[in-house]
Amino acid sequence: MQPTLTSTLVSALLVWVSCLGGRGFAAQQRDIELLRPRSGQRGTTVEVILEGRDIRNPKEVLFYRPGIKAIDFEDMPRRKRNVSLHHGGIVRDRVKCRFVIAADCPLGEHALRLRTAETLSTVATFWVGPFPIVPELERGGFEVTYRGGETVVTANDKAIVQPNNSLKTAQEIPLNCTIAGQIKVTRELDDDYFCVRLKKGQRLSVEIDSVRLCDKAYAESEYDLMVRILDQDGKVLVEQDDSDLHVQDPIASMIAPHEGKYFIHIRQQLFKAGRWIYYRAHVGGFRRPLIAYPLGGRAGAATRLRLLGDPGGTTQQVVTLPEKPGDFTLFPGPKREQPPSGLPLRVSPYPNVLEKPDQVTPVQALPAALNGVIARKGQEDVFRFSVDKKKRYRVRVFARGLGSPLDTRIWFRHVGDEKNEMEADDATWADRGKPVVPNSLQRPELLDPSVIFAPRQEGEYLLGIADMRGLGGERFVYRVEIEPAKDVIHTHTVSWANDRFEINRTAGFIVPRNNRWTTNVYIAPERGNAYEGPLRLVPRGLPDGVTMTAPLFQPGMNGVPVQFVAAPGTRPQSCLFSIDLVRTEGEGKIHATSQAYIPFINHSGGRSWHHAHLMQFALGVIDSSPFTVELEQPSIPISQSGELKLKVSVRRQNGFQGAIDIQPDWYPNGVSGGGAVTIPPEKSEVEYSLSASPRATPGTWKMTMNATTTGGDAYSGVGRVRVSSNVIELAVGSPYVALKFKPSAVRRGQVTEIHCEVKHLQPFKQPARARLVGIPRGVSLVGDQYRLGPNDKKIVFKIRASPEALLGRYPQMRCELTFQEAGQSIRQLTENGVLRVDPAVKD
Structure with a gap:
């Protein structure tokens, strides 16, 4: 098994929560808690106030969509009294700027981040509308x-x-x-x-x-x-x-x-x-149709749409769709009568097929987009098409997620069969191509089926479409896109916090000049992906002076630590970027996206009412950090069931004398640390202990050490300066020896011997110190000079049980061995043995 990020980061999260000063909960803090006003009109300039904590000295606002520019930044006086929020957030600092909104700015929600001298903030939003x-x-x-x-x-x-x-x-x-x-x-x-x-x-x-x-x-x-x-x-x-x-x-x-x-x-x-x-x-007085039929068309083609749901009746409009396939928002009607929000449509690289009411609709060839309306109760639409048995097809329904009231159910059946070969009604976020969204979140889109159809037979198939509840109506519109399955693999970040609350400590990209930042990036293949080999991560859109390095993604992993380095002369700035995936075996393209999930109006369990699904990562280059951290390359591996100390050193600069917390955010599978370790102001070096379980995955893995100042909030990282060390290679190997305990028993008041058979797995030169651990109260080791030599086949311990020793069977007894290698002490714990403590023999 290859190492996974999930288990190691969940462990890291629990360690961080346990280090929060005894609080009964982990405060979840954001840089920006409030942005006012919430919206502005196209073609105007709006004065905006952003409030939160640690957002002073603002420099820039990074928008995820074009059309808005922030100017005239100004620090405002702090609030006289902090505002405390339910989730532990604080509103203290205030900054002011002006948003210049272009006349052609896209309408709707604009996600943004504020870059200050010391950070790139968590996400806030601002809305743009057409009216005063x-x-x-x-x-x-x-x-x-x-x-x-x-x-x-x-x-x-x-x-x-x-x-x-x-x-x-x-x-x-x-x-208006x-x-x-x-x-x-x-x-x-x-x-x-x-x-x-x-x-x-x-x-x-x-x-x-x-x-x-x-x-x-x-x-x-x-x-x-x-x-x-x-x-x-x-x-x-x-x-x-x-x-x-x-x-x-x-x-x-x-x-x-x-x-x-x-x-x-x-x-x-x-x-x-x-x-x-x-x-x-x-x-x-704007028109307000609620849905269009069909729900999309071919890229670059002129498509005639029926606009449904307006109280003035059904109208038609011819729309030339964009050349790029994907999601598209139509603002219907003449310009002066367009609504403030649009109708979501789909743009596909293949032709539309429109249903023929009350008959089986033939499809000339796949791929295709099938379109129809379940216009009356109990209606079922059927399409007929030919398939290639050797191919797998991605079949994705678009209905409820695009504003249709239809709760779709689909089935597939070979024309020569009476039973359905496949049925589907709902989907998961991974099925919908959005693996970053947690499964606990429910949205109408998940009522739209999405499946990989692998036909068992050659020839013609029928596809049936109906409403799960048997309902129907003029707005029960659907679209089914059928295409050969592609190799689609997504990259995304995960905010390891309660309810996926956004914290930049584990999901941000904030690089100080002349320093480093490491973040875990996750890899999520879509259902239908056939490529299972190694992947190379390639950045796209990084600014000059910033470089990215990442280990090769290996099958069985679910992510990798990715490091960003900003050269000394790099200009402070922010940008949007993506990470492409390139296969290292065979030929073919990997279709990749980079995704982030930001929940709003969150509820316990992560059931947010609103969220931002962002399709690019955001990176900020900030002013220089007051320190750097270096991690010494270990000259020896860590063994399974063993321990290893990593030497960490910091170099303070610009007069900084504060304490520094260090801790990795990623470990190889089966390797763990002891939580955050603080380097006090008067010191510049510390050792960080790693432990490997008996099942730690052997191999050589790249690791870094992250370091932060000790102000601000430890859990979220807000108000702290964070940097990363250089990358080292940590080798995980088998232990030096394996010990097998022979069955052992001792009576109260007596001395006995415990015999262990030794199997050598790795060579060592110097005798190792040995002692027993996990023995019950009242039982002690006789003497302390036990050694295991490089060629010893067994080791014998002598123990004494006091008259008050606890009776019973104790299966936690282990041998602790301390080896000396390359000037380091390496501790190994063996597998368990069993000790039985019996009553004393009466005279």
Whole structure:
């Protein structure tokens, strides 16, 4: 078995948690806890305040999408009182800048990181919309704090500028605007009313962004909002809580039945107090179709789409799809009538096949994209196509994940058979090509099947598609992409924290100038991948002066430690990059992506309500670290069941005299350490002990030592400066000897001998010190001068049992051997033996 990262890093995580000063929980801290305002309009400049901890001296904001540039950075005074959050986060520092939003900036969510002189922050988000921002005028009245895990609501002295909690006090707004609203914390539901004026036949559409807008680490149900549209008499015309397109964020649209005032009512579905409950409400006369048919088309081709779900009826639009296959967002309709959020579509390199209602639809050839609508209850669509028995096909359904209410079930059957050869209904994140997302997270996308179909026979097959519940309707649209399975392998990071909370200590890429940073990168083959050989990791997009080295990924591993080095003259900066995978055996391309998962509105168990699925890694080059760390190459291997001490030295610079914590974040399989070791200010060297289990995997493995300052938060790494040592090669070998204990017993008050047979596995030159460990209380070793010579075939220990020795059978007895090799003491523990302690013999 090759070493895996999972077991070693879980062990490392447990060690870190145990080192948190006796706290009953591990505080989970982020650099940025709050970014306000939450959104801005295209073509404008917005002043933004970012709040959190250890974010002073800001330099740059790195955005994952184009269209926004941050300028005019400024440190603001710290909060007079820190704000403590449920998950242990702290809001203390504040920085200000301006976001310049381009006129063609992509709409929607923009993930970002703040680079300061000392770090690249955790992820925050900002949203861009098409409409002018209109602030909700009601503010203040109450605040929320957390004490002992309880939510406490208290009154404050902030005035309510303009109440809007009834039809009478509704805030009048123009059409085609975005309300920047907030559910203020009260002891009861906060009702927000807004008023617009419409002519008869005019469309009114309202989209709420609340769950999707939130980038808070932990929350409960306080972001679950509902929306109602009422006429001037207070009659409810439309009421929505959720939506197929935006899940927990509602969408409401209607045609005005008469001229006059109309009211928009926004509130929580159920009351739940909370902090910073912001929302965006897009209000306008824009069209609001909810899904398109077909759900995509061929790359670069003009495709005619039917737009479904708008209250004004079904419309059609011809769209020229992009040349690059993958996901695509369409903003339907004429430019002045486009909604603030788009319709998700698929772009494929092969042709569309549209269903023929009420008959079997022939497919001329694979690969192809099959499209249809389960328009009525109990309907089942069937397609017919030829397959090559020698091929495997990746079959991926797109329906619920693209806003369709269809809960898809599919089956495959050879035309000559009566029984189905394969059936499928749901999928896993790995099946959907997103292995970085934890399995505990549930999303509509997982209701779309994704399988590898390996036909057992040559010839023609039938593919059936239906709704699991037997439901149907005009928006029950689906798309099934069938293509030959490819070699697809993904790289991703894992934040080894509770609920996959983001911590840069284990998942970041933050390299000080003239120093090193090491992060574990995981390798995840997709189902259907046929290549099982070694892989070489190749970076793409690193800035000048930064290099990456990584060991060869071997079959059986699930990841490798990857080191980044920034040369002395490298300019501080940040960038997005990817890691490609190149096969070292045979021919063929590995299709690879680089992924990161950031949960928001998290709940216990990792069931977040919102998350960012990022398709590139982020790297920051920061100012020089006040120290470097060097790891001495060991001249001898660590043996199974043995120990080895690694010599670590630090070089302080620029007057730094603080303590430094050291610890590896990766170990070969079966090798472990003793947790973090602190190098005190007055010292520059320390030894770090490694232990190998009897089943440690033999071989030579690359290792590094990570070192951090001791300020800030040890668990997350926020507020600490972290660097990595040079890479060493750690050899794991078999032990020097194997001992076999003969059955042994001793009576109380007597002395006896314990005989061990010795089998030599590795040569050694000097006699090894030997002692027994794991013997019960009241039993002691007679003498302390036991030695095992290089040629000895046995060793005999003498033990004495006191009159009070504990009676019983003790299977934990072991022999501890200390060898001297290359100036180092190497400790080995042998396999267990059994000692029985019997009563004394009566006279």
